[in-house]
Each structure stands twice: as C-alpha cells, then as structure tokens.
Amino acid sequence: MKILVCISHVPDTTSKINFTEGDTKFDTNGVQFVINPNDEFGLTRAMWFKEKQGASVDVVNVGGPETEPTLRKALAIGADSAIRVNTEATDGFAVAKQLAKVVQDGGYDLVIAGRESIDYNGGMVPGMLAALTDANFVNNCISLEVDESNATATREIDGGKETVTTSLPLIIGGQKGLVEESDLRIPNMRGIMMARKKPLNVVDPVDANAETTAVKFEKPAPKGAVKLVSPDNLDELVNLLHNEAKVI
Amino acid sequence: MSVLVYTESENGKFKKGALEVASYAKAVASQMGTSVTAVAFNASNASELSNYGINKVLNITNTDEFNAKIYANALKQAAEKEDAKVVVVSSSADAKYLAPLLAVGLNAGYASNVIEAPSSTVPFTVKRTAFTNKAFNFTEINTDVKIVGVSSNSFGLVESSGNATVEDFSPSLTTSNTKVQSVDKATDKVSIADADIVVSGGRGLKGPENWGMVEELAEVLGAATACSKPVSDLGWRPHSEHVGQTGKPVASNLYIAIGISGAIQHLAGVNASKVKVVINTDPEAPFFKAADYGVVGDAFEVVPQLIEKLKEFKAQNA
Numbered sequence: 001m002k003i004l005v006c007i008s009h010v011p012d013t014t015s016k017i018n019f020t021e022g023d024t025k026f027d028t029n030g031v032q033f034v035i036n037p038n039d040e041f042g043l044t045r046a047m048w049f050k051e052k053q054g055a056s057v058d059v060v061n062v063g064g065p066e067t068e069p070t071l072r073k074a075l076a077i078g079a080d081s082a083i084r085v086n087t088e089a090t091d092g093f094a095v096a097k098q099l100a101k102v103v104q105d106g107g108y109d110l111v112i113a114g115r116e117s118i119d120y121n122g123g124m125v126p127g128m129l130a131a132l133t134d135a136n137f138v139n140n141c142i143s144l145e146v147d148e149s150n151a152t153a154t155r156e157i158d159g160g161k162e163t164v165t166t167s168l169p170l171i172i173g174g175q176k177g178l179v180e181e182s183d184l185r186i187p188n189m190r191g192i193m194m195a196r197k198k199p200l201n202v203v204d205p206v207d208a209n210a211e212t213t214a215v216k217f218e219k220p221a222p223k224g225a226v227k228l229v230s231p232d233n234l235d236e237l238v239n240l241l242h243n244e245a246k247v248i
Numbered sequence: 249m250s251v252l253v254y255t256e257s258e259n260g261k262f263k264k265g266a267l268e269v270a271s272y273a274k275a276v277a278s279q280m281g282t283s284v285t286a287v288a289f290n291a292s293n294a295s296e297l298s299n300y301g302i303n304k305v306l307n308i309t310n311t312d313e314f315n316a317k318i319y320a321n322a323l324k325q326a327a328e329k330e331d332a333k334v335v336v337v338s339s340s341a342d343a344k345y346l347a348p349l350l351a352v353g354l355n356a357g358y359a360s361n362v363i364e365a366p367s368s369t370v371p372f373t374v375k376r377t378a379f380t381n382k383a384f385n386f387t388e389i390n391t392d393v394k395i396v397g398v399s400s401n402s403f404g405l406v407e408s409s410g411n412a413t414v415e416d417f418s419p420s421l422t423t424s425n426t427k428v429q430s431v432d433k434a435t436d437k438v439s440i441a442d443a444d445i446v447v448s449g450g451r452g453l454k455g456p457e458n459w460g461m462v463e464e465l466a467e468v469l470g471a472a473t474a475c476s477k478p479v480s481d482l483g484w485r486p487h488s489e490h491v492g493q494t495g496k497p498v499a500s501n502l503y504i505a506i507g508i509s510g511a512i513q514h515l516a517g518v519n520a521s522k523v524k525v526v527i528n529t530d531p532e533a534p535f536f537k538a539a540d541y542g543v544v545g546d547a548f549e550v551v552p553q554l555i556e557k558l559k560e561f562k563a564q565n566a
Contacts, residue, residue: 013493013513017382037494092348093357118493120378120385123360127316127348136425137316139345142487156488157341157431159439166426176494181481209390211357215373216386220519226526226536231545234557237525240541242561245523247445247502248469 001055001146003046004106006099006113007074008036009067013118019217035070038114042174044183045144046112047078056080058106062089062098068200075195076187087205096128097208103133108169115140115173126173135169142177251277251284252332254323256340260292264442265338267300271406272398273336274301275365287326294414301408306417314342317424320349325419327354335395340441347397357389360397380493381519399520400441401499440491443472445502448491450476452507452528452547456484461551462506468558474498476508492517506547510535527551
C-alpha cells in the first residue's frame with residue numbers, strides 16, 4: 001500500500017497570534033512551527049500501517065523552504081520520503097490542486113490529511129482533494145482499517161459516530177482517535193540522524209489560482225473583567241445568568 | 249440568479265442550524281437583490297422555511313440516508329438549475345463533509361466558519377474565524393459561484409416572511425462506494441454542536457467517578473456535557489466530548505467550565521461561546537481572565553448547590 005500523509009506547517013498551539021503589514025499577514029516572529037496536530041494523528045496511523053501491514057509512507061507539504069524542518073520532523077518520526085511543492089499555500093482550493101497532482105503522479109492508494117489545519121481552519125483540503133482525484137472520502141475520521149482494497153472507517157458525526165465501508169483509493173480527513181495522544185511519537189536521535197539522509201524532493205507547482213483571498217486579520221476585542229460571585233451567594237449567579245446575560 | 253441554501257433535517261424536521269443558515273441566506277439575498285431557494289432532503293414540513301424568508305424549497309425525496317458525495321452532487325444540480333451565485337451551508341459535521349466536494353463540483357471558492365453577513369458583495373467579502381478563534385479574517389471569494397459555511401450560533405435566527413413554494417426535485421443520483429454500516433448516536437442527549445448550553449469538566453474534578461454532578465447540572469439546564477483535553481487523554485471521558493483547539497469547537501450561548509484552568513488551547517476552542525462561567529478553586533486560573541462570571545470555590549461544594557438553585561429557578565419559571 002502506498003500512503004501519502006499531507007502535512008501542514010502551523011504555529012504551535014501555545015502561540016500568541018499577531019499580525020503585521022497593516023494586519024494583512026500572520027506575524028511569524030518568535031513563533032514555533034509544528035506538524036498540524038490533526039495531521040500528526042494521521043502520520044502515526046500511517047506508521048502503524050507500515051509496521052503492521054507493510055506500506056510505504058510519503059509526506060507532502062505545499063509551502064516555501066521554511067517548512068522543510070517540519071517535513072524533516074515527519075521523516076524523523078518514520079516517513080520514508082518527503083515532497084515539498086514549492087509554492088506559497090495561498091488558499092485551500094489552490095493547495096488541493098497542488099496535492100491532486102502529487103497524488104496522481106505518485107499513484108497513492110491512501111491519502112491521510114488532517115480534517116483541518118489549526119491556523120486557517122479551512123477544513124476543505126481533504127474533501128477537495130478527493131473530488132479532484134475522484135477518490136472515496138471520509139471526513140472527521142476517528143478509526144481506520146484497511147484490508148486489501150477495502151476499508152472500514154468511523155467518522156464523528158454531531159452527537160455520535162458512524163461507521164462506513166469504502167474502498168481504495170481513499171482520502172481521509174483525520175483527527176484524534178485515528179491514534180491516541182499517547183501514541184504520538186517524539187523523534188529520537190536515531191530517527192533524526194536517518195531523516196537527514198532520506199529524500200526530500202522539491203517539485204514545481206502546477207498553475208492554480210487562489211479562489212479566495214484572506215485580505216485582512218483582526219484580533220478579538222479585549223475581554224472585560226470577570227464578575228466574581230461568592231460561592232455562598234449562588235442565587236446571585238442564577239440571577240445574573242437570567243437577568244443580565246439572559247442565557248437561562 | 250439566486251442564493252441557494254442547504255437546509256438539513258433529521259427525521260423530516262429541520263435542524264436549528266437549518267433555520268439559521270436560511271436566515272443567513274435571506275440576508276445575503278437581500279444584499280444582492282435576489283431570491284432564496286432552499287434545498288431540503290426528505291423534509292416533511294418544507295413550508296416552515298417561509299418564516300425565514302425562503303422563496304422556494306426544492307424538496308429531494310429520491311435519496312435515503314446522508315452520503316456526502318451523493319448529496320453534494322444533488323446540491324450541485326440544484327445550484328445549476330437555480331442559477332445560484334451563492335450557496336450557503338451550515339457548520340454541521342455533514343455540511344463540512346460535503347461543502348468541499350460541492351466547491352469542486354461548482355468550481356466555487358469556499359469560505360468556512362463565517363460569522364457575519366457579507367461586509368460587501370462586490371468583492372464578496374466575509375468575516376470568518378481563524379487560528380481556532382484566536383483571530384478573525386476577512387476573506388474575499390473571487391469565483392463566480394461562492395460557497396459560504398456559516399458558524400453555528402453566530403448569525404442567529406431571523407424571521408421574515410417568504411411565502412415559500414415547495415417543489416419536488418429529483419436530481420439524477422450519482423453513485424458512491426461509501427456505505428454506512430452502523431450509526432451510534434445518543435438520542436437522549438444534546439450534542440455539543442447543537443447545544444445552547446455546554447457544561448464542561450476538567451482535571452479539577454479528580455476522576456471520572458465525579459462526573460455525576462456535571463451530568464446532573466447539564467440535565468437541569470438541558471445542556472450538552474464536554475471536557476478538557478487532559479480529561480479525554482486520561483480516558484475519563486470520551487474523545488467526542490473533548491473541546492478545544494484539537495477537539496471540538498464550542499459556540500454555545502452559555503459555557504460553564506468546572507475545574508478547568510483554561511490553557512490557551514482550551515480557551516481558543518470555547519472562545520466563540522457568548523457567555524462563559526468558571527468555577528475553580530484557584531483564583532489565579534487563567535480562565536478567569538477569559539470568563540464573564542466566576543466563582544472561586546470548590547466545585548464539589550459549588551456545583552451541587554448550583555444544581556439546587558437552578559432547580560428552584562426552573563420551578564419558579566416553569
């Protein structure tokens with residue numbers, strides 16, 4: 001089985017978010033970048049396929065050279081080779097078109113992407129990729145088994161879960177549940193050394209216009225001070241929620 | 249030209265989110281000086297959408313259970329039939345599943361997590377959340393046909409008369425290799441996505457055996473239950489309850505956090521909730537800075553008392 005894991009290069013979850021150039025660009029100053037958490041669950045699931053059933057695992061990112069350390073980390077975790085499509089990730093549709101070319105050229109059976117990146121939260125790349133490559137697609141996937149060319153997947157639905165059968169080629173929008181948090185791997189020294197020697201191929205982008213443009217960013221208005229209620233006076237809390245906040 | 253909206257139903261009845269996206273679609277149509285067509289699947293009372301400004305309902309009855317590929321293709325055919333320039337969908341799990349497929353089908357730019365009516369229609373510009381609610385971004389959609397995914401509980405329900413005509417619509421159905429085998433859904437519980445109120449517990453509750461009071465508080469309020477990331481990682485509660493940056497986003501009217509300190513990732517995930525109440529023993533817990541109301545106290549004393557007070561309140565206001 002040939003597996004491709006799509007990796008977004010995103011600010012660490014603890015990052016303070018700021019903008020520059022008149023609030024039109026994300027301020028990367030002092031920001032630590034990581035593998036998008038939703039993608040990392042997928043990468044670990046892919047490693048299990050490789051170890052238990054036999055598979056090759058490639059990782060791909062659409063972005064500039066600054067994203068290569070994130071791809072090297074994925075190689076250190078155990079991916080066999082990496083691909084970087086050398087263009088700025090402008091919007092989800094454009095990224096999906098770049099990835100579609102990589103998927104078609106590589107003849108992948110299974111593509112695992114995170115259900116969304118934690119920076120732009122577009123949540124569209126896996127689905128668009130499936131539509132562009134005419135593959136089956138399961139979103140919000142929390143469990144995945146593959147047997148020959150058949151797959152069983154569970155997706156989270158509002159208020160529960162749904163299990164489906166489907167077949168390869170298959171695109172997954174993955175999240176926690178594919179593997180648990182405690183299953184995630186921290187690269188060890190041997191992995192890091194080996195990652196240096198693994199191939200990281202830079203490929204040219206295809207023509208793909210961005211269909212959407214992020215024109216401006218804004219930070220939420222600062223929050224007013226919290227109103228403290230004494231634990232001995234919870235009637236007051238009920239009163240505030242009813243009369244002031246009007247939520248009960 | 250028209251605005252199209254995908255109005256989801258369950259067992260024939262429209263979901264609350266369907267009425268919200270209908271309200272949103274009406275607002276967009278007013279801005280553009282055009283009409284709104286809703287697409288419903290197996291709705292038993294399609295004319296209910298009249299109250300939200302819908303002019304026409306295409307009711308599709310030749311499909312059964314939800315399938316993202318088949319539904320997306322049916323919506324594409326409806327959009328083409330109605331010459332739709334804007335398609336509005338919700339942020340339900342199903343809508344987020346099919347919207348990217350529909351976007352490719354219609355060659356449409358898609359903006360998700362939109363929280364307000366367009367700030368302009370030429371260029372078509374919407375405000376959406378990004379960085380998991382740590383920021384907003386204004387996005388222009390540059391394509392001829394545009395898809396807008398509206399965040400739950402952001403625009404609200406806006407009634408207006410629409411005098412909707414209901415038409416049966418039978419698109420030619422595409423095929424899909426993806427078949428549902430089983431659905432596991434708690435029917436007696438409110439889901440986090442649909443809840444007006446969410447009651448959430450953290451590590452301060454010390455163990456899964458202490459969740460009885462969280463569930464009781466939720467029951468009194470008709471709320472969904474949720475938890476912080478450490479609680480789900482420890483296996484005290486299922487992953488489906490984990491809210492925060494890598495879990496589910498919460499956009500309820502009221503969010504009550506019990507024994508949750510308020511790590512930046514958790515706050516990001518619940519930021520879109522309108523009113524936040526924190527109950528924590530530690531007055532220095534970061535959550536107090538992000539909350540509207542706070543109680544500094546022991547959850548094991550405060551929560552049972554609060555349940556009693558709320559029961560009294562409910563009895564008086566019933």
